[in-house]
Amino acid sequence: MTSYIIRRLIMMIPILIGISIISFAIMYAAPGKPAIMNLDPEISPEVREAQIERLGLNDPIPVQYVRWLGNVAQGDFGTSYSRKMPVTEMILDRLPNTLLLMASSLFLAAIIAIPFGVISATRQYSLTDYGVTFGSFIGLATPNFWLGIMLIMVFSVQLGWTPVGGVATIGADFSIIDRLKHLLLPALVLATADMAGLTRYTRSSMLEVVNQDYIRTARAKGFRERRVIYKHGLRNGLIPVITMFGLMLPTMIGGSAIVESVFGWPGIGKLFIDATFQRDYPVIMAITMFGALLTVIGNLIADILYAVLDPRIEY
């Protein structure tokens, strides 16, 4: 197992480098250059040239890439073009907010979706099953930003229960209730799409399990249905679902970019969107690589959990 994990970790390096090359190329292929996006057009061409020269944007792209890679290897993601701050510092500033949001929404998604999936599977073709299926398709089809805006309109503007955005009331002392109020809507919105997918996934995975011989055996032995499903079925049924979690991590980064923008949630997703508009290459690259790293690690964790949950799997 240990050697397997080490092997996987080493494999990550070429994968990440590959991703960085492709991202770098796509980013530079997009129209609009940081030098014209961020500089006051009134400044003289000489000053602008000097700025471009200082940023090294005149060099061929492969040269810029190699320089970037060299710095990253030393842990330096550079300085943001638009905000003049070290990128690492910017990301570390915002990371806790994003992690909080992602963890909350994963938690919400799991505690809502898994029971629904199980119920749906155990009562296949019942009205409940159809209801859950219908609901999860609605959830899948609803765009995040639209749902976010609707929830804000209803709960923040009409009812005044939750704040319009941000992580905490400005100027107020720290309070858990206040933080939760701010967290609730964005976490819920971010959870919706995953919830839907997770419900469907849990349902089909459970359906497969409940038709297995050992479940029939357990039933035949006279165990109570509840025990059969939750003790024997769920454990096996959840194995593929766990993999799902690993794969959900990176999509969450993408989803959180939109949700964070709608709710003014100062996380790295919003930072990413702002950076893209400003063609702030160092920030774009750093966040892309962060997402890539999460994806790779998410996969690894999923595989490890798989092994833990299912002793039959060996490496």
Add this chain to the structure above:
Amino acid sequence: MTKKSLLVLLGMVMALMLVLAACGGSDEPASTDEDPDVEDPAEGEGEDGDGEEAASGEPQQGGSIVLSTSGEPVTFNPLYSQDSASADVIDLVHASLLQTDEELNLIPYVATDLPEISEDGLEYTYTLNEGVLFHDGEELTAEDVKFTHDIFINPDYTGPRAGDFDTLESVEVVDEYTVKFILSEVDASFDTRSGYGILPKHILEDVPVADLEEHMEYNRNAPIGAGPFEFVEYVDGQYIELVAHEEYFEGRPNLDKLTFRVASDSNAELLMFETGDTDYMILPATEYATAETYDHGRISSTLALRYDYIGWNNDRPLFQDPKVRQALTMAIDRQLIVDEIMDGKGEVAHVPASPLSWAYPESAPEFNYDPEGAKELLAEAGWEPGADGVLEKDGERFSFEILSNDGNVVRRDIGVIVQQMLGEIGIEVEARQMEWGAFLDQINPPNYDFDAVVLAWGLATDPDPTAIWHSREIENGLNNISYKNDRVDELSDQNKKIIDQDERAAVIAEIYEEIANDQPYTFLYYPEQHVLLSNRVEGFTHHPRVNMYKVNEWYITE
């Protein structure tokens, strides 16, 4: 394993492409409204001491307000800021030699009076108020003024304003409260550049000029100035907090505390205002009708120091004949655009100057809505209707594309309405919008790849037209429509050498007349700008250029 890695890789690529694509299609936030402004420095903040009050009732001390801003500030150092979110804070934290009042006249601020200008126009002497204190208690003196301006002319200076001071030769301290600027040549607009916040020498003198731009300790964490409000903290992505400067030389501000809240975009700002989370926002014209329905807020409007226009690429054969450009202007009903798209909130424009400016001419050629006249002019220029009704000349159809930036609803609507109006006289127009970055790429040097473009200019207090209209600005400057007129070049070169304002105004008026006749742009309108503020805020003065004007006079009624 390999299959999964491939999937991961593909996934990331898709994610990146999605984001890039999303940027193209979504409503662009604040950056959209940052037209390529011809800006001069953000003017200083404060009051001129005559204490006029806009509202009834006695100003009271105390209380705090929350303002919203849709951009993330970059730096609180006035020598380097380029965005309005930064400038708004800088105006409150720093004091400058002069500022402009709401009629755009230069008025004294830290200086006791306007500068004394020597006979030859090469020396500007400022006398400073005594007892102006920085937030740390040190007095602001001539040394600080010299220190600040020496940075601008230091070859190591990396900020954007070197060009503003290329006529400045040296700065001399005459005595503690007197400072003299010595110019290398006459520069009539020099005093309009006295609005940059003065930096404290005692804090920054050891920082090499080359490192100052990235000196975060001062620029972001602890800026100190002599303005009405002291900086407390900036939490990235969330807020900036300021408190009253107790020792402010014009008297302690009424408010105790001021917080700028960072919002994603103007929609979010409006929602926060609606729920009472904020007390002030810059109101986009498109949200006017919504904001009008609020009971707890009111709208203040004033003419903005800017104009909106359609620029015709003079380099394209289609737009080389001035007669054709005049005809295009005549075929566009600008009053209708103001009435329908701007809800009547603006004035039709005829020249590249604002009615607010002292240089606004008394008269200039006007090309009013006259589609019949337009057709005649086009016929004179050789354009005749072809088989399908579209004008033709030498086998060439009069057909082009009008470009604007994504997410800007007003400009999109202008494109569409112009398409229709020009269609009526036989010109085929296609209106198109592009993502901001791609748009800039396409219209700016060296590409100039456009036929016509809908844009706006924010104007500086000084009316010098050189930066946009001089032909030497074609290759690398702001004259991206390649406008060339020798007379305009000649007069532009002259105008900054004339110190007498009336004489200078006459020269500039002639430039405007030439330009109005040539119609390189169709000048659309002068828009109004709006501010939405809570009814609990009084003492507000609406300034056409400065968002945070005389905030020390604002007060709360409750």
